[in-house]
Amino acid sequence: xxxxxxxxxxxxxxxxxxxxxxxxxxxxxxxxxxxxxxxxxxxxxxxxxxxxxxxxxxxxxxxxxxxxxxxxxxxxxxxxxxxxxxxxxxxxxxxxxxxxxxxxxxxxxxxxxxxxxxxxxxxxxxxxxxxxxxxxxxxxxxxxxxxxxxxxxxxxxxxxxxxxxxxxxxxxxxxxxxxxxxxxxxxxxxxxxxxxxxxxxxxxxxxxxxxxxxxxxxxxxxxxxxxxxxxxxxxxxxxxxxxxxxxxxxxxxxxxxxxxxxxxxxxxxxxxxxxxxxxxxxxxxxxxxxxxxxxxxxxxxxxxxxxxxxxxxxxxxxxxxxxxxxxxxxxxxxxxxxxxxxxxxxxxxxxxxxxxxxxxxxxxxxxxxxxxxxxxxxxxxxxxxxxxxxxxxxxxxxxxxxxxxxxxxxxxxxxxxxxxxxxxxxxxxxxxxxxxxxxxxxxxxxxxxxxxxxxxxxxxxxxxxxxxxxxxxxxxxxxxxxxxxxxxxxxxxxxxxxxxxxxxxxxxxxxxxxxxxxxxxxxxxxxxxxxxxxxxxxxxxxxxxxxxxxxx
Amino acid sequence: xxxxxxxxxxxxxxxxxxxxxxxxxxxxxxxxxxxxxxxxxxxxxxxxxxxxxxxxxxxxxxxxxxxxxxxxxxxxxxxxxxxxxxxxxxxxxxxxxxxxxxxxxxxxxxxxxxxxxxxxxxxxxxxxxxxxxxxxxxxxxxxxxxxxxxxxxxxxxxxxxxxxxxxxxxxxxxxxxxxxxxxxxxxxxxxxxxxxxxxxxxxxxxxxxxxxxxxxxxxxxxxxxxxxxxxxxxxxxxxxxxxxxxxxxxxxxxxxxxxxxxxxxxxxxxxxxxxxxxxxxxxxxxxxxxxxxxxxxxxxxxxxxxxxxxxxxxxxxxxxxxxxxxxxxxxxxxxxxxxxxxxxxxxxxxxxxxxxxxxxxxxxxxxxxxxxxxxxxxxxxxxxxxxxxxxxxxxxxxxxxxxxxxxxxxxxxxxxxxxxxxxxxxxxxxxxxxxx
Numbered sequence: 001x002x003x004x005x006x007x008x009x010x011x012x013x014x015x016x017x018x019x020x021x022x023x024x025x026x027x028x029x030x031x032x033x034x035x036x037x038x039x040x041x042x043x044x045x046x047x048x049x050x051x052x053x054x055x056x057x058x059x060x061x062x063x064x065x066x067x068x069x070x071x072x073x074x075x076x077x078x079x080x081x082x083x084x085x086x087x088x089x090x091x092x093x094x095x096x097x098x099x100x101x102x103x104x105x106x107x108x109x110x111x112x113x114x115x116x117x118x119x120x121x122x123x124x125x126x127x128x129x130x131x132x133x134x135x136x137x138x139x140x141x142x143x144x145x146x147x148x149x150x151x152x153x154x155x156x157x158x159x160x161x162x163x164x165x166x167x168x169x170x171x172x173x174x175x176x177x178x179x180x181x182x183x184x185x186x187x188x189x190x191x192x193x194x195x196x197x198x199x200x201x202x203x204x205x206x207x208x209x210x211x212x213x214x215x216x217x218x219x220x221x222x223x224x225x226x227x228x229x230x231x232x233x234x235x236x237x238x239x240x241x242x243x244x245x246x247x248x249x250x251x252x253x254x255x256x257x258x259x260x261x262x263x264x265x266x267x268x269x270x271x272x273x274x275x276x277x278x279x280x281x282x283x284x285x286x287x288x289x290x291x292x293x294x295x296x297x298x299x300x301x302x303x304x305x306x307x308x309x310x311x312x313x314x315x316x317x318x319x320x321x322x323x324x325x326x327x328x329x330x331x332x333x334x335x336x337x338x339x340x341x342x343x344x345x346x347x348x349x350x351x352x353x354x355x356x357x358x359x360x361x362x363x364x365x366x367x368x369x370x371x372x373x374x375x376x377x378x379x380x381x382x383x384x385x386x387x388x389x390x391x392x393x394x395x396x397x398x399x400x401x402x403x404x405x406x407x408x409x410x411x412x413x414x415x416x417x418x419x420x421x422x423x424x425x426x427x428x429x430x431x432x433x434x435x436x437x438x439x440x441x442x443x444x445x446x447x448x449x450x451x452x453x454x455x456x457x458x459x460x461x462x463x464x465x466x467x468x469x470x471x472x473x474x475x476x477x478x479x480x481x482x483x484x485x486x487x488x489x490x491x492x493x494x495x496x497x498x499x500x501x502x503x504x505x506x507x508x509x510x511x512x513x514x515x516x517x518x519x520x521x522x523x524x525x526x527x528x529x530x531x532x533x534x535x536x537x538x539x540x541x542x543x544x545x546x547x548x549x550x551x552x
Numbered sequence: 553x554x555x556x557x558x559x560x561x562x563x564x565x566x567x568x569x570x571x572x573x574x575x576x577x578x579x580x581x582x583x584x585x586x587x588x589x590x591x592x593x594x595x596x597x598x599x600x601x602x603x604x605x606x607x608x609x610x611x612x613x614x615x616x617x618x619x620x621x622x623x624x625x626x627x628x629x630x631x632x633x634x635x636x637x638x639x640x641x642x643x644x645x646x647x648x649x650x651x652x653x654x655x656x657x658x659x660x661x662x663x664x665x666x667x668x669x670x671x672x673x674x675x676x677x678x679x680x681x682x683x684x685x686x687x688x689x690x691x692x693x694x695x696x697x698x699x700x701x702x703x704x705x706x707x708x709x710x711x712x713x714x715x716x717x718x719x720x721x722x723x724x725x726x727x728x729x730x731x732x733x734x735x736x737x738x739x740x741x742x743x744x745x746x747x748x749x750x751x752x753x754x755x756x757x758x759x760x761x762x763x764x765x766x767x768x769x770x771x772x773x774x775x776x777x778x779x780x781x782x783x784x785x786x787x788x789x790x791x792x793x794x795x796x797x798x799x800x801x802x803x804x805x806x807x808x809x810x811x812x813x814x815x816x817x818x819x820x821x822x823x824x825x826x827x828x829x830x831x832x833x834x835x836x837x838x839x840x841x842x843x844x845x846x847x848x849x850x851x852x853x854x855x856x857x858x859x860x861x862x863x864x865x866x867x868x869x870x871x872x873x874x875x876x877x878x879x880x881x882x883x884x885x886x887x888x889x890x891x892x893x894x895x896x897x898x899x900x901x902x903x904x905x906x907x908x909x910x911x912x913x914x915x916x917x918x919x920x921x922x923x924x925x926x927x928x929x930x931x932x933x934x935x936x937x938x939x940x941x942x943x944x945x946x947x948x949x950x951x952x953x954x955x956x957x958x959x960x961x962x963x964x965x966x967x968x969x970x971x972x973x974x975x976x977x978x979x980x981x982x983x984x985x986x987x988x
Contacts, residue, residue: 167683167684171683172682172683172684173682173683173684174682174683175679175680175681175682175683176674176678176679176680176681176682176683176686176694176974177674177678177679177680177970177972177973177974177975178972178973178974179683179973179974180973180974180977180982181698181699181974181977181978182977182982184694184695184698184974185695187683187691187695188691188692188695191688191691192688192743192744194743195739195740195742195743195744198739198743214775214776214777215775217774217775218774218775221728222732225729225732226732232702232705233702235701235702236699236701236702236705237698237699237702238977238978238981238982240982259774262773262774263770263773263774266769266770266773266780266782267721267722267724267725267766267782268721268722269782270721270782270783270784271782272779272780272781272782273773273779273780273782274779274780275773275774275777275778275779275780277777334857334858335857346854346855347855347856347857348855349842349855349857349864349865350842356857373987373988374987374988375985375986375987376973376985376986376987376988377985378977378982378983378984378985378986379982397973397977397982398973399972399973399976399988400973422985424985538684540684540685541684541685541686541687541884541905541906541907542683542684542686542687542688542691543688
């Protein structure tokens, strides 16, 4: 047996040496700031404060109009998710938004100017301040809380899996190639709610770790790792949230800056490393204030938000309609007979009029497929709409001739009042998020040129649903569980919807138990249609999860 | 010099029997490996001993038991020795072994992602299959396949982690990346029903063990903010042959798993991607076709969405595969492990985890215009067709012939000029709605 040392052994023994480590900063004294460090710090200070503060008036309006007695999860979510950075000079550089990053560059330029001005003023002062350690400490506090609250707001929609909904029947029936890449990414997470929970736990944990000084490094490392991946995902799949996810990578990276020299010294250089942390000594009342503020943030964003998100998951998952559909009308249907203006159209996959593959979702939607080009909403179907008709995840990014109609059901006279869920001018979403919204789909940002088209009102609009029918349909606002009747919902239902130029259908339905349904009425082109549907058993290879959002 | 402790001996044996191949099957594979094809090195790097046909977590119970008993015997033998092995040395060598084991595994996977081979772009058949007809694992792979740039990025992360592991001073950083990355791979395997849950968790376990080395130091420094002494253990290679041996081994790993394997994978990305068959299909035929006319045993079947016999549409892939959509049920090929095959017949990615269509490989006799079809699914092996083809124009194919049961068909196919939203949006962006 070969040996290395002179002693006979079974396993080659390697002689070891133990070196005495070179100590770094053994004195434990606070470091003295060098000139260039001060300048860099002044720039960083202005930059990070600017990107940690909301920059749009709508956010402040929102926060001051919150009804704290009847909260909606989105109230807190919107507090956590805001646009930031210096935007007095607009959000484009040489006319280009630079994929949304122009705001960062503008903010940096302003910060550089401010930092130099600060340096100049400091140089003229008799006794320039030396309180950089103190200022650095507070800057880190701001960034820690900004990043922590932001990522927790984001993470809870995954922890209670509603951000990526499980695909509806209509989506399950759509061919893989008929989705946009963005949609495919949302769906791949949507089919595995437990994995979404795991992703949510990682994000919420990262945020929570940032609230505590001792766990900040771990939290920041998790944040950079997890959100770094999400940045890449957003670029690859055209997800539209790349700036907001990069934002967290930037904040996380800033928090790691302090630790990198220490890690380099300990792991790479293998030296004895003495960390020096500055921590301000608080007077007693300040100490109490600090504890109260910290406890307040934790209770609000971990406790209250958890509850709000939980009831949202149970009763009002925000990306899918929350009202239950007609109970007898549920499932996949074959179009057994299709008559238009009394003319029978036999089944033909190429027919551009005849409906195929009808579904009644468990909520208030009827979908069908027809072999004809149709307009496709390419947004991510997110945002905060309260009305079922505006919750569009089941149609966004989905082609293949898939049509989705929302219905109000008069279950006494057996009439469905259907409206196309696609509308040419969508509502503005993610108002307070600024650049944090889905920025790749510009129609949601309410750009001026798109608004021009919106001004036209529905021409000679007859009241689509008569008052007598409304009496049978009921009040949509209160069709869901009482626990999710919120001030925000009331407010939206009290305002008339805008830009409601939609295709409409009015269909009378006959059925006994839902297995055989006859529809009669007027379609979107005012043609009379007669359709016989038979429910089919359509097994899927995707298995339904044990986590199922909403009550239907 | 401290003697080895019982827990370390146990851990040592536990990892040793899973890292050093004791399994005779490994050596069978070693000698049958095709060194000129990347499948060989991938297969070796993917080694994990197991008792059944697939790896199970229950296997670890047995390994643990063997390790517990082995460590006991070791303890007994050690007591009699004058010169026992030191704890430091054993620990050091175990870390070396595991660092290299983990790095090799990451390189094997990292390179087939870096040159995006592992998850290819969906086939025409897969693009024309309803979402709900795939199982989760297949969807996971296809969803990665539509974004090769992202797949390359993921490969790069794995390669970076491997390089950090091969360097003694950056092991903890590499191990931390593995914990995040491969930890997520493990979770994905659980969530999507992948077949590599045990293997990926084995890698996570190695990373945990490696990271545990510096963990107390990191907690002390970063969380508790206390002065922290570094790891000062440094192996001394006193004898020249040991120095050279070390250098030779290191060089071997770099040349073999980075150089040779990397070159093979690079070449394969251009000439021999492994998920789809390599044989070219009928010239200028690839696309999806509507079945305009369908006769079986001379009886015409009109369009129907209930009939289980009539074909609904037919896809000709670029390679020699035809898929036929009909309502005849498919028994799923639910393969969910990673294998690189060299033979076309074994490259079944296109039909794994997906129903709705039947997949056939074909041999084309272009002189006599004959296609010999063989159902590719292992559950439908008996099905064969011999079809005569005519191509009256560019967009029409007429097939006529019979299957193994002598059912005759006559089929007229019209090419569908299908535009995929996936590709339209990829080209035009999604800043505004489009009509399709």
